[in-house]
Amino acid sequence: MPDVSAGKKVYLHEKIEHVYRVTGSMGIQPTEVEIIDDRKDKNEITMITCTVDGSERIAVQGKLINTIRK
Known part of the structure; x- marks a missing residue:
């Protein structure tokens, strides 16, 4: 698995x-592929990546915690 643990920020x-x-x-x-379907009641992100050797796919999910206008 990639080195992305729960609690990290994206x-x-x-x-x-x-x-x-x-x-x-x-x-x-x-x-x-349904893992990337939008869910209207959720403010979330789903990122898809592969293991280093490309043999597996990994889905990393997160919840929106802040929006900053620049």
Whole structure:
């Protein structure tokens, strides 16, 4: 698994900075695309990456905790 543990922060910079707190990560199959479906009642982010050797996919999820206007 990648070195991203629950509680770490993720920053998404656009014209507005969005700060997310990682809630967890899990190994997924390449066919598990529903994990990135929008859920209208949730302010969350889902990032997909691979293990170093490319043999597994990892989904890292987080909740929005702050929005900073620049």
